[in-house]
Amino acid sequence: MRKRHALPALFLVSLIAAATLLSADNGSRGRQANRSAVPPADSIVTPVAGPSWLNHLNLKFSDSSLGRGAGLYGPTPAESGTPTVPTSFVPGQSRVLTGGDLYRLNCQACHRAEGTGSPPEIKSVLSLVQGSSLELVRRQLRGEKKPAQPATIRQQVTQAHNELYRRIREGGQRMPPFAHLQEADIDVLYAYLTELAHNPDSPRQSQRTVSWNRLGEHVVKGTCHICHDAVGARPTEEALLQGAIPSLTVLVAENPQVTFISKVRRGAPVVMGRPSFHYRGRMPVFYYLQDAEIAVDATAPGTKVRWKSLSGVGLVLLLGYGTLNVVSALAVPIALEARAVSGLGDGAVLLGTQPEEYMLGTTYAQLHQKNPKLDKLLVDTMLGMCAQMMAMAAAFLGVAWFAARRGARWAP
Ligand code: HEC
Numbered sequence: 028m029r030k031r032h033a034l035p036a037l038f039l040v041s042l043i044a045a046a047t048l049l050s051a052d053n054g055s056r057g058r059q060a061n062r063s064a065v066p067p068a069d070s071i072v073t074p075v076a077g078p079s080w081l082n083h084l085n086l087k088f089s090d091s092s093l094g095r096g097a098g099l100y101g102p103t104p105a106e107s108g109t110p111t112v113p114t115s116f117v118p119g120q121s122r123v124l125t126g127g128d129l130y131r132l133n134c135q136a137c138h139r140a141e142g143t144g145s146p147p148e149i150k151s152v153l154s155l156v157q158g159s160s161l162e163l164v165r166r167q168l169r170g171e172k173k174p175a176q177p178a179t180i181r182q183q184v185t186q187a188h189n190e191l192y193r194r195i196r197e198g199g200q201r202m203p204p205f206a207h208l209q210e211a212d213i214d215v216l217y218a219y220l221t222e223l224a225h226n227p228d229s230p231r232q233s234q235r236t237v238s239w240n241r242l243g244e245h246v247v248k249g250t251c252h253i254c255h256d257a258v259g260a261r262p263t264e265e266a267l268l269q270g271a272i273p274s275l276t277v278l279v280a281e282n283p284q285v286t287f288i289s290k291v292r293r294g295a296p297v298v299m300g301r302p303s304f305h306y307r308g309r310m311p312v313f314y315y316l317q318d319a320e321i322a323v324d325a326t327a328p329g330t331k332v333r334w335k336s337l338s339g340v341g342l343v344l345l346l347g348y349g350t351l352n353v354v355s356a357l358a359v360p361i362a363l364e365a366r367a368v369s370g371l372g373d374g375a376v377l378l379g380t381q382p383e384e385y386m387l388g389t390t391y392a393q394l395h396q397k398n399p400k401l402d403k404l405l406v407d408t409m410l411g412m413c414a415q416m417m418a419m420a421a422a423f424l425g426v427a428w429f430a431a432r433r434g435a436r437w438a439p
């Protein structure tokens with residue numbers, strides 16, 4: 028009976044430990060962020076989620092220029108050849124991104140390589156960037172012969188600078204917010220933008236070293252998520268013809284790396300409609316992305332379970348807690364019913380025979396004989412509880428496991 032005695036205590040200990048470890052891990056992330064201005068890139072990577080930016084805006088692909096800054100489309104079915112072998116790269120390696128790279132991955136799909144966008148829908152980035160240059164604004168005012176206080180000019184320039192940073196962080200009406208860009212990323216990006224806009228007082232260009240996963244985050248959130256939902260089933264060939272766009276999970280699950288890279292960098296025809304035919308793809312050709320930058324998308328960031336971390340231990344305990352629930356939801360009824368079958372167990376439910384009989388004021392054997400109704404009620408109540416425990420177990424195991432596999436933010 029010792030073992031069953033220990034069950035409830037074990038439950039509690041594992042639950043508390045799991046909760047503590049999970050929160051301890053988050054806490055240490057928070058502390059890290061405080062200690063240095065720039066936390067290691069890996070700790071901030073979050074998986075892409077939710078509908079595409081087009082679907083978020085309720086825009087049809089054909090009615091918008093969003094994501095089409097490449098301005099280039101794939102071959103017609105007649106022109107297309109076999110996919111070419113990608114250039115070699117080392118998956119998992121960290122990389123150095125310049126401001127130009129950050130622009131390419133996060134902005135170019137809409138604003139074009141030149142920063143000019145596609146007005147009127149997509150405004151040029153250049154005027155705001157130029158407005159944030161003290162030297163340019165001064166020259167302009169001098170040219171227009173508009174006298175202004177130096178303090179006023181400085182204030183105006185600072186305002187433009189802040190507005191630019193705010194715009195990148197929060198987005199606009201049709202521009203998505205870039206929550207995944209850190210202040211330091213925006214600084215590097217800003218230096219590049221000032222060069223793009225030919226500001227005479229451009230700050231020094233700098234770089235960011237990023238992990239493989241972080242690189243994927245830039246590409247997927249900065250480019251692919253404009254058109255592709257994060258998750259979803261494959262649309263039918265008829266739906267594709269009507270304009271449906273497959274989700275990122277479908278792309279990654281169903282395309283071998285070579286076809287994947289080829290589709291993105293060089294374009295490939297699509298099979299659509301019923302009866303189905305080959306059509307020229309509608310997706311722009313992202314000729315300016317490197318093979319490695321496309322391949323990285325095939326491994327969605329954050330989906331790997333890190334068992335050897337504190338929260339990995341937390342996950343094991345949560346899964347253990349669910350399993351314990353299953354075991355006890357089975358063990359208790361067996362023990363209870365076994366009492367009727369003499370020779371197996373002694374019918375103790377949770378605490379052991381002695382304390383339970385003490386609380387009942389009688390022995391189980393006597394209760395069974397003298398008050399069969401109460402006896403039955405007790406047994407049925409316990410059975411009901413076990414059923415609930417089983418449901419809890421299913422929920423615990425399901426939620427913990429699938430959230431971890433899906434790379435939910437709180438999962439390891
Ligand atoms: C999905 C398309 C899209 C992407 C990606 C995008 N933008 Fe925009 N951007 C827009 C649109 C559309 C506008 C016009 C205003 C609006 O609708 O929000 C805009 C406006 C701007 C403006 C304001 C121009 C003005 O004068 O008001 C700036 C600056 C800008 N974007 C910078 C950026 C930078 C920097 C990036 C990369 C980090 C970026 N954008 C990525 C779509 C995009």
Ligand code: HEC
Nearest residue numbers: 094095250251253254272278287290291297308309310324
């Ligand atoms: C401007 C919208 C747009 C953007 C941005 C975009 N795609 Fe697509 N993508 C499409 C459309 C539309 C299709 C459907 C096939 C077609 O018509 O070309 C598609 C299809 C695909 C396919 C083939 C899917 C299949 O299995 O049939 C792959 C692979 C793909 N996209 C990868 C990407 C990646 C990776 C990115 C980011 C670098 C990206 N796409 C960005 C619009 C876009």
